[in-house]
Amino acid sequence: MRVLVVEDERRLADLLARGLREAGHIVDVCLTGTDGLQAALSGDYDSVVLDVMLPGLDGIAVCQAIRRRGRTLPVLMLTARGGVPDRVAGLDAGADDYLPKPFSFDELLARLRALHRRAADATAAGLHAGDLVLDPARRRVFRGATEVVLSAREFDVLALLLSRAGRCVTRYEILSEVWDGETDLRSNVIDVYIATLRAKVDKPFGRHAIETLRGAGYRLQPDGG
Numbered sequence: 001m002r003v004l005v006v007e008d009e010r011r012l013a014d015l016l017a018r019g020l021r022e023a024g025h026i027v028d029v030c031l032t033g034t035d036g037l038q039a040a041l042s043g044d045y046d047s048v049v050l051d052v053m054l055p056g057l058d059g060i061a062v063c064q065a066i067r068r069r070g071r072t073l074p075v076l077m078l079t080a081r082g083g084v085p086d087r088v089a090g091l092d093a094g095a096d097d098y099l100p101k102p103f104s105f106d107e108l109l110a111r112l113r114a115l116h117r118r119a120a121d122a123t124a125a126g127l128h129a130g131d132l133v134l135d136p137a138r139r140r141v142f143r144g145a146t147e148v149v150l151s152a153r154e155f156d157v158l159a160l161l162l163s164r165a166g167r168c169v170t171r172y173e174i175l176s177e178v179w180d181g182e183t184d185l186r187s188n189v190i191d192v193y194i195a196t197l198r199a200k201v202d203k204p205f206g207r208h209a210i211e212t213l214r215g216a217g218y219r220l221q222p223d224g225g
Contacts, residue, residue, distance in 0.1 A: 001046040001116055002026045002173075006036030006062065007078065008054050016049060019105050026176065033057030040066050044167055045073055047112055052079035052090065060093045067094035074115035078103070127162040130224020132201060132209060134162050143205050150200060153178065157193050158201065161210065161220040170217035194218060 003025050007013040010031065017027045028043065030036040033054035040048055040062070048066070052059035063075050077095040079086060087098045096118075097111050127134045131144040139155055141148045150158065156178045161169055171190050179189075198210050202225060209225030212218055 001112065002044065003028075003112070004036065004039055004043060004045045004048045005029045006031075006033065006040075006048065006054065006059070007051045008032065009051075016105075016108075019109075023109055031055075033059065033062045037062045037065050040073070041069055041071065044164060044169070044173070047074040047076065047115055049076050049078060049108070049112070050095070052077055052086070060089055063090070063093040063095050074112075074118070076108070076111055076115060127159060127165075128224075129162055129165045129209060129220055129222050132162070132207075132224040134159055141201065143201060143207075146205075148200050150197075154193060154197055154200070157190075158197055161218060165220045166222040168213050168217050168219050173217070 003020050005013055005016050005020070005027060007016065007029070008031050013029050013031065017029050020027045028039060028045075030039050034056040036048075036050065036054070037057060039045075050059045050062060054062070057065070059077055059079070063077065066073070066075065074096045075094065076097045076099060077090040078099055078101060079090070080101045087100075090098050096115050099108060099111060127136065131142075133142045134155075135141070136159060139152075141150055141155065141158065157174060160174060160177055174190055194210060194212070201207070202209055207225035209221050210218060211221065
């Protein structure tokens with residue numbers, strides 16, 4: 001997962017970042033609510049670990065702003081205040097879960113995994129962009145009524161692009177999530193798979209859904225091209 005940690009206590013922020021990275025996650029850290037909100041809205045994160053007591057915007061305001069912008073990424077709120085009114089305020093602001101300090105790091109990891117599973121289940125019914133439809137459960141892809149046969153790796157690349165339709169997906173993200181980082185970033189393997197996907201889901205149908213963003217990555221048009 002790509003995790004954004006928004007925590008103003010530097011020592012705790014560093015501990016969280018180190019532990020999450022050791023668990024195999026990609027982590028960015030912000031020390032203020034204002035910076036955290038900007039990162040959450042502009043970055044492509046799978047979850048946010050958000051402290052309530054922050055300088056600038058507090059965690060409640062940050063979470064509310066994230067939801068007002070239509071972002072659905074899971075938010076796990078942290079606070080030293082574990083009373084029921086505080087938990088209710090956080091959940092009402094749009095948080096998905098709540099963890100009072102002090103906490104076990106193993107519990108934080110378990111809660112993040114649970115949030116990630118729930119988010120994945122929410123999209124399991126299908127991913128689509130226009131008439132391009134991907135069924136994760138049955139691993140089938142359609143352009144309108146026509147089924148498109150893909151290899152397992154082609155399917156995984158397309159699923160990643162579809163899950164982030166309209167947003168840039170970097171080469172690093174593709175390598176990290178589809179190849180688990182096992183392929184060198186300088187390799188042209190991604191270019192090869194993008195080319196084969198275009199040849200299967202775009203070209204035969206006169207579409208141009210998969211865009212190359214030079215120096216940045218790739219983007220799948222949300223209308224399907």
